[in-house]
Amino acid sequence: MILIVVLPLAGLTWLGMRVARDDEASLQRKFEDVFAIQIRDIDRIISRHFETLSSELSATARKVEDHPDDIRALLRESPQVRQIIIVDTTGAVLHPDPATELNLSEREFLHEAQELIRDRDLIHAWRADSDHSQRLPAAKTDKEKSAASNLPSASEGWHVWYWGRGVHLIFWQRRADGNVVGLLVERGRWMADLIAALPETVDQQHEEIPVGSTSRFRLVDSMGDSVYEWGEYEPPEESAPLVESAVSAPLASWRLQAVVPENLIAVQSSGILFQLVTGIVAATVALSVLATFFWREYSREVRQASQRVSFVNQVSHELKTPLTNIRMYADLLADDLDNLDDGSGDKASDRLRVIVSESQRLSRLISNVLTFGRQQREALVLRYRQASVDELVRRVVEQFSPTLERLGITTELTLNAAQPVSLDDDAIEQILVNLISNVEKYAADGGVLKISSSLTTTSVTINVADDGPGIPIAMQHAIFEPFVRVSSRLEDAAGTGIGLSIARDLARLHGGDLRIADSATGASFSVELRTSEEDRK
Amino acid sequence: MKVLLAEDDELTRHGLAEVLASEGYQVVQASDGAAALEHFAAEVPDFVCLDIMMPERSGYDVCRSIRSTHPDIPIIFISAKSEEIDKVVGFELGADDFIVKPFGVREVVARIRAVTRRCHVARGDNPAASFTMGDLEIFPAELRATREKQTIELSLRDVQILELLHRNAGRVLDRNTIFNHSWGEDYFPNSRTLDQHISQLRKRIEVDPKSPRIIRTVHGAGYRFEHGADGESKNEQ
Numbered sequence: 001m002i003l004i005v006v007l008p009l010a011g012l013t014w015l016g017m018r019v020a021r022d023d024e025a026s027l028q029r030k031f032e033d034v035f036a037i038q039i040r041d042i043d044r045i046i047s048r049h050f051e052t053l054s055s056e057l058s059a060t061a062r063k064v065e066d067h068p069d070d071i072r073a074l075l076r077e078s079p080q081v082r083q084i085i086i087v088d089t090t091g092a093v094l095h096p097d098p099a100t101e102l103n104l105s106e107r108e109f110l111h112e113a114q115e116l117i118r119d120r121d122l123i124h125a126w127r128a129d130s131d132h133s134q135r136l137p138a139a140k141t142d143k144e145k146s147a148a149s150n151l152p153s154a155s156e157g158w159h160v161w162y163w164g165r166g167v168h169l170i171f172w173q174r175r176a177d178g179n180v181v182g183l184l185v186e187r188g189r190w191m192a193d194l195i196a197a198l199p200e201t202v203d204q205q206h207e208e209i210p211v212g213s214t215s216r217f218r219l220v221d222s223m224g225d226s227v228y229e230w231g232e233y234e235p236p237e238e239s240a241p242l243v244e245s246a247v248s249a250p251l252a253s254w255r256l257q258a259v260v261p262e263n264l265i266a267v268q269s270s271g272i273l274f275q276l277v278t279g280i281v282a283a284t285v286a287l288s289v290l291a292t293f294f295w296r297e298y299s300r301e302v303r304q305a306s307q308r309v310s311f312v313n314q315v316s317h318e319l320k321t322p323l324t325n326i327r328m329y330a331d332l333l334a335d336d337l338d339n340l341d342d343g344s345g346d347k348a349s350d351r352l353r354v355i356v357s358e359s360q361r362l363s364r365l366i367s368n369v370l371t372f373g374r375q376q377r378e379a380l381v382l383r384y385r386q387a388s389v390d391e392l393v394r395r396v397v398e399q400f401s402p403t404l405e406r407l408g409i410t411t412e413l414t415l416n417a418a419q420p421v422s423l424d425d426d427a428i429e430q431i432l433v434n435l436i437s438n439v440e441k442y443a444a445d446g447g448v449l450k451i452s453s454s455l456t457t458t459s460v461t462i463n464v465a466d467d468g469p470g471i472p473i474a475m476q477h478a479i480f481e482p483f484v485r486v487s488s489r490l491e492d493a494a495g496t497g498i499g500l501s502i503a504r505d506l507a508r509l510h511g512g513d514l515r516i517a518d519s520a521t522g523a524s525f526s527v528e529l530r531t532s533e534e535d536r537k
Numbered sequence: 538m539k540v541l542l543a544e545d546d547e548l549t550r551h552g553l554a555e556v557l558a559s560e561g562y563q564v565v566q567a568s569d570g571a572a573a574l575e576h577f578a579a580e581v582p583d584f585v586c587l588d589i590m591m592p593e594r595s596g597y598d599v600c601r602s603i604r605s606t607h608p609d610i611p612i613i614f615i616s617a618k619s620e621e622i623d624k625v626v627g628f629e630l631g632a633d634d635f636i637v638k639p640f641g642v643r644e645v646v647a648r649i650r651a652v653t654r655r656c657h658v659a660r661g662d663n664p665a666a667s668f669t670m671g672d673l674e675i676f677p678a679e680l681r682a683t684r685e686k687q688t689i690e691l692s693l694r695d696v697q698i699l700e701l702l703h704r705n706a707g708r709v710l711d712r713n714t715i716f717n718h719s720w721g722e723d724y725f726p727n728s729r730t731l732d733q734h735i736s737q738l739r740k741r742i743e744v745d746p747k748s749p750r751i752i753r754t755v756h757g758a759g760y761r762f763e764h765g766a767d768g769e770s771k772n773e774q
């Protein structure tokens with residue numbers, strides 16, 4: 001369950017969080033890009049506005065005559081120009097000349113423009129113009145080009161002049177005589193015109209990002225005060241802009257700002273987060289359903305396997321009682337026939353021996369099936385008792401003697417382990433039975449079955465060797481695995497292929513092992529069993 | 538020696554009873570656990586053979602009841618249950634042996650004889666005590682005889698017959714005497730049964746069963762052991 005549900009979900013969540021984080025960063029960049037484009041477009045509107053204004057003022061400047069009356073008349077015709085100033089190449093003011101009679105507007109202007117005149121700003125502006133970016137864009141129309149060409153030495157541009165709390169714009173033009181004409185643009189007028197040129201609402205220009213409904217654009221002056229704002233969103237005071245950019249000349253000290261709600265990106269990315277959470281929940285449900293399905297299937301398989309094993313065990317147990325009676329009564333009948341001294345029962349005895357021998361074979365098979373069942377569920381447990389290995393060997397050999405005799409196999413016992421030691425006699429008997437069963441199956445062409453036993457202070461060793469065909473070298477490793485048989489051909493020796501596996505496990509449970517021993521001919525097995533501490537005392 | 542045999546399968550019970558009887562035991566049969574306890578109380582056998590799965594009372598229950606009053610009496614479980622846990626429970630309850638079905642007669646005989654040897658030891662018999670009949674040395678408590686280095690397994694009945702013949706060396710013992718001694722007085726005498734048994738015994742203990750030296754037939758009378766014919770007895774009991 002953990003592997004199927006928890007680990008994939010943990011991985012998915014970690015991956016999802018990373019994706020969400022990356023997505024938020026990407027969304028932030030996207031917002032910045034979109035609003036930067038918006039601000040650039042607004043700045044273009046401002047630039048175009050000042051280009052138009054420049055053209056108009058350039059034409060007006062060219063009309064400026066030297067005589068004060070002409071200038072005053074021009075001012076009356078040009079409402080967007082508040083005052084006109086003419087300075088010579090040294091910076092000296094030629095108009096409005098304080099030495100002459102001036103009107104109120106001219107006097108006020110001279111008062112306001114003291115610093116401008118003193119610092120000869122217009123002359124500096126003209127001189128800087130040769131390599132400064134405040135040069136006006138090239139005239140685009142033919143008329144403008146021709147007008148410009150009529151003024152070969154003239155150049156023009158904007159000069160930003162601060163007085164009081166406000167910014168003032170002076171459009172200057174250098175005439176052919178070297179004097180510079182400056183037109184002080186009516187502040188209220190140019191600002192009103194500029195604001196009129198700016199949009200009142202924010203257009204929705206982006207498919208994904210709600211620029212219009214969730215943003216506010218600000219034009220901020222050099223003092224940081226908002227000059228004009230538009231957009232549906234009303235930000236709280238002192239909210240930081242998402243994107244900010246300086247306005248192009250002449251209002252280069254002003255800034256354009258785009259303000260969006262602080263949680264806008266979070267809200268946008270929370271949509272992704274919502275999708276992510278929804279995805280993880282869906283994945284959890286899907287994985288849980290899948291895991292439940294697998295778990296139920298697995299449980300069903302285990303239950304069925306357990307039922308099958310239980311059934312085989314039950315049947316095997318049930319087989320035991322009738323088989324006991326067959327064996328016992330066959331034995332009793334054999335004894336009865338042996339008691340017939342006239343030899344009339346010899347033929348019947350031979351046939352009875354087959355019944356006894358086959359019922360023994362069936363007993364061994366059932367015993368191995370049951371032991372294998374316990375081996376598979378790791379329920380093999382030994383019950384130690386004092387027993388003599390030699391006695392066990394004799395008992396098993398006696399059990400096989402009718403069959404071995406029939407097959408022409410003679411038995412040679414060299415037994416040197418008569419002293420009782422602590423072991424599970426049933427387990428040792430099963431090991432011996434399985435080894436001798438193999439001799440019966442595979443070495444059925446006669447020869448000698450040699451069984452020897454020896455006892456040391458720490459172990460008992462039993463060797464079982466036959467004169468059969470032996471075990472091919474290639475099979476020697478595999479032969480102890482369950483269901484592996486030297487030959488699986490139907491016409492070859494019968495068997496289930498679990499005998500050696502069981503025998504080795506039982507030997508290992510005794511702290512020993514079952515191995516293939518070196519042998520010149522036939523198969524030879526060596527069973528080693530560790531004796532307990534008590535045996536050594 | 539009396540044995541209580543409790544087994545619910547009739548064929549198995551009868552077969553085992555026959556095996557035990559032919560070994561020389563007096564068999565008391567019970568077909569369920571309750572009957573087993575009744576017979577035990579009435580007969581007080583020398584040892585008990587118990588099936589585990591029985592009607593009325595299980596073999597474990599019967600074992601517990603017997604152990605509560607007779608802690609030393611040998612008990613052998615006979616069962617189709619071969620799981621280790623069953624064996625462990627059996628041994629925990631104080632079983633002396635555990636014979637797992639399916640078994641052959643020889644296996645049962647071997648285990649019964651082993652328990653009988655332990656009974657003899659428990660009764661205080663000296664396992665080394667022996668008597669000789671010719672070149673055969675007989676160890677009654679061990680249910681075996683030796684000739685040179687050869688060991689010959691004997692049944693309880695074999696030992697009883699040999700003991701009787703040895704005790705009456707030189708005398709002819711008629712069939713009834715041998716029957717009463719070795720089969721019990723309740724046994725219906727059948728001369729063929731005795732002759733067959735003697736024949737089988739000779740096959741195992743005589744060097745040449747066709748011309749027996751230990752158990753000689755006295756035609757028309759019975760059997761006789763001739764002391765001193767092949768050697769003197771030693772370690773007389």
